[in-house]
Amino acid sequence: MTENAMESTTPAGGFADLGLRPELLSALTAVGYEEPTPIQSAAIPPLLEGHDLVGQAATGTGKTAAFALPILERLAAHERTGSGPRAMVLVPTRELAVQVSEAIYRYGNDLGIRSLAVYGGQPIGRQLRALERGVDVIIATPGRALDHIARGTLALSGLRMVVLDEADEMLDMGFAEDIEAILQHTPDDRQTMLFSATMPPRISGMVKRYLTDPVRIELARELPAEGETALVRQALYVVPRGYKPAALVRVLDVEVPTAAIVFCRTREEVDQLTATLNGRGYRAEALHGGMDQQQRDRVVGRLRNAAADLVVATDVAARGLDIEQLTHVVNYDVPSSPDSYVHRIGRVGRAGREGTAITLAEPREHRLVKTIERVTKHKLDPRQLPSVEDLRSRRSELMLAALRERLLEGDLDRFRAVVEPLTEEFDTVDIALAAVALAQQANGATAEEEIPEAPLPGSGPAGRGGRDLSMPGRDRRKSRPGTRGMTRLFVGTGRTAGVRPQDLVGAIAGESSLKGRDIGNIEIADRFSLVEVPDAAADHVIAALQGSRIKGRKATVRRERSQAR
Incomplete structure (x- = not known):
């Protein structure tokens, strides 16, 4: 023919x-x-x-x-x-x-x-x-x-x-x-x-x-433009069905997404999970086929404008969404087809953006996982769920970063009337500790229970030896802030200046002898950033970046105060 x-x-x-x-x-x-x-x-x-x-x-x-x-x-x-x-x-x-x-x-x-x-x-x-x-x-x-x-x-x-x-x-x-x-x-x-x-x-x-x-x-598969890389971590957590809501909250608490879409199969599940997340202090919005176009536009607008942290959605309702701020996609249920999986995770990692795709699988869904891996020719990275201790440590890090940022902003005199009377009765450090405790309670920090491991059939415990609890950064790194052998550097510019992880990596790799793979976790706050570099290279990197520009601005670079010699 x-x-x-x-x-x-x-x-x-x-x-x-x-x-x-x-x-x-x-x-x-x-x-x-x-x-x-x-x-x-x-x-x-x-x-x-x-x-x-x-x-x-x-x-x-x-x-x-x-x-x-x-x-x-x-x-x-x-x-x-x-x-x-x-x-x-x-x-x-x-x-x-x-x-x-x-x-x-x-x-x-x-x-x-x-x-x-x-x-x-x-x-x-x-x-x-x-x-x-x-x-x-x-x-x-x-x-x-x-x-x-x-x-x-x-x-x-x-x-x-x-x-x-x-x-x-x-x-x-x-x-x-x-x-x-x-x-x-x-x-x-x-x-x-x-x-x-x-x-x-x-x-x-x-x-x-x-x-x-x-x-x-x-049609050939669309490739990133020259100099760009689709940096999408694809993580897999295996969770018993009854523990899935707790596991999702645990992972989100550790990952701290800037904006995320959590995919569910049904609108009923969307509504239930949205209520659960809001009860845990997240600003979550539901998005499903039972909503009219005006309601859907409002939800998407709230995510784009940072008025919401998460959108919990069905596949149908999320079709056509392209949100630049999106850092995470979560498959609360394993998608029933590889096509659906690719559609979902394709919303992050576009045009060189970093992103994280997280899949929560029940043990019985192992065949769906294997089908996705076979068709996409990519093995999902099995992870161990963060422990209660991991979660506490992460919350402490975030609180420390938030306090540092607030101190740098200044304008604190109006709170002296609250603190000064207490200094006559209590130690200043104890007052600060009480304030931190109240802040954590206000943010929904509650007692946590351990979640049992549930490996996929035919595999060992999920994520053993491969845990990664890092902040969203250039890609999955081998260590967390403060890990032995790594020094955290304070960089005096952050999110409000448009700084992204790749900007910091590019500046360090371009000005010093380090390569991108040598750089550890990156945490970006509004007015500053924290970057891990090997201990032996810390002084070299600080010297190399003096006078250099990041996103067109000169920035102070020094050791983080808690690690300064």
Whole structure:
């Protein structure tokens, strides 16, 4: 079969320029999509014209909408005849079947398009009743599709469109014969779309056999610009289900994100977890499909303006969010598909920003974790949950930094009327200690219990020998502030001057003999920063930075007072 030489150019505007009907545009707006991704811009026009198509795109590039939207557009343009499906999407896993089904439902709800996901492990009676009532789009794993064909409950004679999604994955899982058997029951004049992350020879053979004159689209994985690195730590904590809320709070207390999104599966879980976090002193906002656009905009605005610390969200509600201040993404539940995982963590680490992706997994979710690691070709870093002692130590560090910052700001005379009468009765240090205790109580510091370890099946205790409790910095470092062999330097400029960890690393590496990997943890406050360097290099770094500029400003550099010789 010959291949169409049609060019897949990107339309100048947004979704409205792709030829989609108003109902679909409204649905896209409702789920937060603003501009089509490259695969959507390239694939939707030729698919609307009825061409077969081969799309090669990495996981997490928006390919589900790239085929779902043209399917819905074409189905809505033609009257329904019979009760059999008019479109079918074959997928390798039940998780992906659910994800695609949910997407088609969201996009096509206003069009009255009926969709159904069928896969193993689900009660077949429910599927039989839905098929009897009639569906327009069926999303199926190959094995369950063949099962229904054999039962006579799935007729494909009226099929107009077929999608082979994650084709390379289906072949790797041994579905080649099943796919061939299924396609033999479909009309020869169907429109066929094949999407795959890779194009091994077996895929090329499938394209020649099942597609007619296809348009080819190949999108390479987007790489950071020269000189930029996507610095995303991907951490994994294994937690018994009953301890997950406590574990999340423990991790957040230690990580201290500037802004974070915590992902949950359901809106009920979003509401419950938001209440829990607010009860622990976090400024958390809920974001889910039960909210109108005005409410969602208000929540996102609060996070962008630092009026909120955390947004607890479902995947649907968080679509299209790009918040520059975002430092952390937390998977409160393991995503049901690698696509969802990549979409979530892709919100940090963009354009060279640092970021941390944290996943809280229950022991029973080990297969989902392994699937994510296999598809993304990245192993999540197993960590041990911070202990009660770790948490206390972290709170003390943060309190010390906050006090130092407040002392540098000055304007404290108005509080003398409170403190001076007490000095006649109590020691000054004791007064300060009492003030710190009250401040910690006001910030929600409460008694903590240890959380039991729960390793994934087949592994040792999570994170043993690999604990990292550092502040968000340039990347995961081997030590914490004050660790033996490292000296903390005080740098007299901070967040209000726009200083980022990479600015400090760049200044030190550029002016001294240290390399970036030699630099330890970095903590940035509003008016100053603390940077770890090896003990032996501390004086050298201080001398090298004298007179230099960081973000265009001269800054005082010295040993931190508590470590000054």
